Amino acid sequence: MLLTVTARDLMSKTFPQQQFVIPDLLPVGLTILAGRPKTCKSFLALSLACGVAAGGIVLGKISVQQADVLFLSLEDGERRLQNRVRGMFGEDDVIPAGLHICTSPPKSSPLTGGTKESDLRDFLKSKPSVKLVVIDTLGKFRMDEQDAGHKQNDGGYAREVKSLSRLKAIADDHGVAILVVHHTRKQQAGDGDRFDNILGSTGIFATVDNAWILEKESSEPRGVLYTQSRDIEAMQLSMTISSGGVWSISDDSKLLQVSRERQEILDLLVESGSPMKCKELSLKLKKPEDSIRQTLCRMVNDGELSRVGRGLYAGPTGNSSHEVTSGDKAA
Known part of the structure; x- marks a missing residue:
């Protein structure tokens, strides 16, 4: 059962x-x-x-x-x-x-x-x-x-x-x-x-x-x-x-600050010009989806990203003209 x-x-x-x-x-x-x-x-x-x-x-x-x-x-x-x-x-x-x-x-x-x-x-x-x-x-x-x-x-x-x-x-x-x-x-x-x-x-x-x-x-x-x-x-x-x-x-290693993974996510969002889903980012970065999801949540909490719809993430400047639908708002 x-x-x-x-x-x-x-x-x-x-x-x-x-x-x-x-x-x-x-x-x-x-x-x-x-x-x-x-x-x-x-x-x-x-x-x-x-x-x-x-x-x-x-x-x-x-x-x-x-x-x-x-x-x-x-x-x-x-x-x-x-x-x-x-x-x-x-x-x-x-x-x-x-x-x-x-x-x-x-x-x-x-x-x-x-x-x-x-x-x-x-x-x-x-x-x-x-x-x-x-x-x-x-x-x-x-x-x-x-x-x-x-x-x-x-x-x-x-x-x-x-x-x-x-x-x-x-x-x-x-x-x-x-x-x-x-x-x-x-x-x-x-x-x-x-x-x-x-x-x-x-x-x-x-x-x-x-x-x-x-x-x-x-x-x-x-x-x-x-x-x-x-x-x-x-x-x-x-x-x-x-x-x-x-x-x-080393002194030049920035522990627990913006990681390479965060920068790669930001670069992808800028390059795409529109919000992206966790699965899309995971496939493009060739990294586990669970790990990317955890990073996205932390980036949202730190103000580096914003959620603009159901499962969609955008850079801090809202790098798109994506219009949030009523269905997105409900999410």
């Missing part, structure tokens, strides 16, 4: 505000961080983990509330992790006790028996103070095939959707952010959406709540972090990494 709700009843419901581990950047839910090898994406994940575990300032600019962190470092041993953490904190800093590290793994690991779903759930249940889980990397993290309900004839898309959906369920059930480090393709498309370069099937991007792409030349200390989300505005952040491996947002 289908359980339904009318649109009117839906609009009368009140939902809690979205929760963030890192305000306006990393919400509760499942996030994937992808990049080519040697882009220092593991250092970025560790920078975030150390920052949240210590509390205070993350990425040099964002104030965060202290919370415990579980860091599954499944490609690096304890010696390498020790060197990296020492480089991030320095000799005189106090290492946060709330940063729990599991390498690939001794039997004394808190995840007894490996990194299966039940172990992760048990750990989070035993330590409700943990609000961030980092998995480095997705390729090394293995759910139990039988527990995950996989079939031998499942294709890559089905396997990835099932596996990541279960990780997402853990994040939602325990109210934590899970950040999974992954790779992009070696042969990357020269045009189109950079998020299409995430290694694997499209099931990965379709399942996660948020996707990040880190782009950086291996010999350069500067990079760019691109973010795409179901619920928060897409961003492009200019980043720098210190000699100690600490990532920070």
Whole structure:
């Protein structure tokens, strides 16, 4: 039997505000961080983990509330992790006790028996103070095939959707952010959406709540972090990494201000000369409709756009001669 709700009843419901581990950047839910090898994406994940575990300032600019962190470092041993953490904190800093590290793994690991779903759930249940889980990397993290309900004839898309959906369920059930480090393709498309370069099937991007792409030349200390989300505005952040491996947002990066996506929307509206619908903008920008809809709502609230009819958006100057009909007014 289908359980339904009318649109009117839906609009009368009140939902809690979205929760963030890192305000306006990393919400509760499942996030994937992808990049080519040697882009220092593991250092970025560790920078975030150390920052949240210590509390205070993350990425040099964002104030965060202290919370415990579980860091599954499944490609690096304890010696390498020790060197990296020492480089991030320095000799005189106090290492946060709330940063729990599991390498690939001794039997004394808190995840007894490996990194299966039940172990992760048990750990989070035993330590409700943990609000961030980092998995480095997705390729090394293995759910139990039988527990995950996989079939031998499942294709890559089905396997990835099932596996990541279960990780997402853990994040939602325990109210934590899970950040999974992954790779992009070696042969990357020269045009189109950079998020299409995430290694694997499209099931990965379709399942996660948020996707990040880190782009950086291996010999350069500067990079760019691109973010795409179901619920928060897409961003492009200019980043720098210190000699100690600490990532920070560059001074020339305008965090949480007008994003490239907002500018692209404004440019399209000016170019069209008439109001456009969310679906039209989504198709032209080749971006998820849900993400564009969220951005449009925020732009209306910020006075950058106006609604001029049923589902129609125009620039702040009302870039058209569109006449609102009685049907539009009723909307």
